[in-house]
Amino acid sequence: MALHFTSEQRLDDGILERAFILGEIPGTLWTPASAAPVPLVLMAHNNGLPKSDPRLIARARHTAAAGYAVATIDAVGCGDRPRSAADEQVRAELRRAMRADEPVDEIFESLVGPLVEHAVPEWRTTLDALLELPEIGGPVGYSGWTALGIRLAVLEPRIAAVGFFAGGFVPRAQREQAPQVTVPLLFLLQWDDEGNPRQRALDLFDAFAAKEKTLHANLGGHLGTPWFELQDGARFFGRHLK
């Protein structure tokens, strides 16, 4: 299956931002102005937040400016793509439980678990297609959504380094796979993340089997990651993908 570009714009810093479609999968690819093929970073937002999310776009543009091709997709059930009736029902149940201040772990489990399972083959298909492009070389890094990233890192020998954001629900199946993640890993934690228990994140960091693993924790809530972590993330990939 080949990737079709549907629109493009050249940004101020020379980065080319292109929308693409791959079968039913819509995505965005950012590439820096470079004569030689560049490494690739797959970038996914927690729990399948849309690829149009401004924070994701800012992160992608910054990473591209550091010399990487960056790609993201809306996997099935994510972003602009239609949701199943079952999905809508779980999301409604989640909203209700949150308003009522009831425990939400099991609801998250039934929401995020299938989301990851359905997203994985689409991300792998996308990876295949991206690596066919002449402007993309390798190696491949992954950045963002922890649960998806664990699954991809375990399945995909092509992924050479991963940067995970701790602020998101990680289903049981992925928590259990953490000891199979062996590539270099940077784990980004917001110390006072309202919805994500700190101890659970520290336990997950402890469980990864990577020989090189680093935790960066910063003061503040879920959305408070300081800007310099963008630079640190690019330097982490610089050590492992360049």
Added chain:
Amino acid sequence: MALHFTSEQRLDDGILERAFILGEIPGTLWTPASAAPVPLVLMAHNNGLPKSDPRLIARARHTAAAGYAVATIDAVGCGDRPRSAADEQVRAELRRAMRADEPVDEIFESLVGPLVEHAVPEWRTTLDALLELPEIGGPVGYSGWTALGIRLAVLEPRIAAVGFFAGGFVPRAQREQAPQVTVPLLFLLQWDDEGNPRQRALDLFDAFAAKEKTLHANLGGHLGTPWFELQDGARFFGRHLK
């Protein structure tokens, strides 16, 4: 009191490394080749390890190469300076308890507590003298030994940013002062540090009142800090001292 230089050598990368004496305090000062005055980093090793320690010297040289004056001293009872009979006795007791696998917290308390109290005025005297030198401007950062750094950061409004290494005993008095540390802070933790309980370090990080505080934790034991943390440390100071 004025600082007297007793020897100097020019290193390959243009850094000037000078031994000095200030009253009874022996120290080392590293300065980069720079026409303009540079910021200062005070660098102390855990529990008063000697200024001649090769790891301290490597860290100081790297930091100087990033554009800082770096200074360290052997405070009273540290390094080459004579130890009191009481000190020798506590150290003997510590060795005995460690061999016997007995609890050592209270022994560390009676060793490191006075070490910090005696070191503080000498570091402040050194800071006064260093800031008189034309090649040193400001602001001032602090790097290394946590217990001394907490005490200095609380007492010294001239200290604008601190980088602490978690791997060392922090006496009760300094743990209690952690909520008074308000300058930007980078806390470096070795995840599997044999002699320093992880939870105690995480609790200390939690207690600091700095509005910007960052924890970097890396896999490995007490001596395993990866080389890239040297670069991260210099960038941390770059954000706050330049």
